[in-house]
Amino acid sequence: MLPKDLTRDLKSRLNMLAGQLHGLVRMLDADAEPEQVLRQFKAVGSGLSSAEHLLLDEVFRKGLALQIVDVVGACPGDCQDAERIEQLRRQFPTLTENELTQKMRELREIGGRLEQHNARVEAEEKEKNKLD
Numbered sequence: 001m002l003p004k005d006l007t008r009d010l011k012s013r014l015n016m017l018a019g020q021l022h023g024l025v026r027m028l029d030a031d032a033e034p035e036q037v038l039r040q041f042k043a044v045g046s047g048l049s050s051a052e053h054l055l056l057d058e059v060f061r062k063g064l065a066l067q068i069v070d071v072v073g074a075c076p077g078d079c080q081d082a083e084r085i086e087q088l089r090r091q092f093p094t095l096t097e098n099e100l101t102q103k104m105r106e107l108r109e110i111g112g113r114l115e116q117h118n119a120r121v122e123a124e125e126k127e128k129n130k131l132d
Contacts, residue, residue, distance in 0.1 A: 013051045060100040067107040074114040
């Protein structure tokens with residue numbers, strides 16, 4: 001689910017772009033100069049790209065940062081994925097937009113393994129305490 005302020009911002013941008021698209025259709029109907037039409041196409045493309053980047057940054061990049069924090073906290077440094085987690089943490093600032101979702105999936109898998117590992121360790125400790 002997207003944050004309400006982000007949804008509001010994206011909808012505002014898309015409504016503005018819809019207006020630009022309608023204006024572009026009117027320009028075509030009015031036989032506007034090709035340079036003017038091209039300029040409008042570029043403006044619409046730029047606006048759409050800007051909205052996409054906002055979504056990627058606000059949702060995916062921040063989401064990945066939170067996932068990294070979670071798995072770093074869940075891994076005491078000697079878990080099976082410790083090296084991979086550290087590698088992802090170092091790569092984070094330079095990840096491209098296309099890599100974000102892939103790395104999020106990878107971290108979810110690591111997080112799942114960590115949960116299972118930590119639950120198993122906790123159960124073993126409880127069992128050990130019962131025997132003592």
